[in-house]
Amino acid sequence: MKHIPVLLNDVLNALGNMDGRTIVDCTFGAGGYSRAFLERGAKVIAFDRDVNVIADADKLKQEFGDRFKFVSAPFSEIKQLSADDFDDVVFDLGISSMQIDNADRGFSFRFDAPLDMRMDIRTGITASDLINNLTVEELADVLYEYGDIKKSHKLAGLLKEKQPKTTFELRDLIKVPGDVAPVFQALRIAVNDEMGQIKDALNSVDGLLQSGGRCICVTFHSIEDRIVKNAFNKWSVPVGDPRLPVVSKPKYKLLKTKTPSEQELESNPRARSAHMRGVEKV
Ligand SMILES: C[S@@+](CC[C@H](N)C(=O)[O-])C[C@H]1O[C@@H](n2cnc3c(N)ncnc32)[C@H](O)[C@@H]1O
Structure with missing residues (x-):
């Protein structure tokens, strides 16, 4: 089954006008997010560590040319980019429908397969x-x-x-x-060291994001969600000792958290437990 993008409209709303911006799609998957960003005029740098997605990435490359670049690597490699390379970052964490439904990968107990479970x-x-x-x-x-x-x-x-x-x-x-x-x-x-990957990548994003840049994360697991929530909360409080006169303004503004609507859950039950969180660098 082709992956149905989760909370896509909320992600698009959170990013706002993306014409001319460069968005890093850290979790390409079936390219649902990347395609939506490209169709709205953005340039996209997409990461995915699963080699099985390369064929879909090649299709977007053919369609959108230089506006789309694919990196076949874990998203912790975002640290190799420089601050000028991009404006916004999006993570849609966890695994895709293609991964869970591929009988050979070992992700699902519905199919008999070697116990592998590696995304890469x-x-x-x-x-x-x-x-x-x-x-x-x-x-x-x-x-x-x-x-x-x-x-x-x-x-x-x-x-x-x-x-x-x-x-x-x-x-x-x-x-x-x-x-x-x-x-x-x-x-x-x-x-897949999923929690290590997100902590590492968020650290890099904090160092790289420019003023006005947004970071949006869609999570599917409570621990993953807590890591994102704690990082964003920490980034968006004033810096310094509140008892002293000079306390610098928060580095980030929190965006509204979203969960799937009843309607989305009806058409895509795999969206259950999804949370979207976002911040904008001030
Ligand atoms: C939920 S799917 C993304 C679906 C995508 N937003 C779409 O609309 O098609 C998650 C994807 O992220 C990839 N992924 C998960 N963790 C990753 C990591 N640390 N580095 C790179 N890719 C990762 C998985 O291989 C999978 O293809």
Whole structure:
């Protein structure tokens, strides 16, 4: 299934008039956001670390020429850009429908496949290797922190003992049915260092964004959302000791937070749990 862009209208509204601006689309996916930005007159620099999206990126390149540039790398590489290279930045985090629906990638417990879960198949370790490499304590932390698994230590011990190599082997070891999806999610987040990536990239964005530049993030997981919320809140408070006379003005203005409407959820149930947050550099 082709990925349906989530909260696209809200993202477009948050960015405002984009004619002539350069937007970094950190998570190209099926290119739904990038295309919308290009059609509204923006230039786009898009990142994605999944090589499977390159064909779609090539199509946009053919259609929009020099206004579109694709970088096949993790978005933490935004630090290689300079402040003059772009105006605004957008993140639409998590995985795409193509990734979850591709039976071979190991993201879904609906298909039997090697337990891989890497967004970038050129590098890094698979979910199966991760289970092998972590200690029981470390694995329990991953399951608890990213999957909210209550008996995480017990399950971590079982996974270490049985060493599942496929999605179905993993699925069948999880005795609580409601834990299956969260366990898959937790391993995916750890395999791809998703929280490290967003923290790293936001740090770079803070250093690079120019006055009037906006950073918009769409998140799908509470921890991810907390990282974005805390970063944006920290950026948008006055700097300095409030007891002293000189306190500099906040560096950023918070934009309105959005969640999908009933109507969007009806047509795209995968949009549930999405939150859009944004800031504008003052
Ligand atoms: C939710 S999809 C984006 C969908 C896109 N907005 C659209 O409209 O088609 C997320 C995409 O971001 C990519 N991605 C996730 N984390 C990434 C990272 N740290 N660096 C680069 N790409 C990443 C995934 O490979 C996936 O293709």
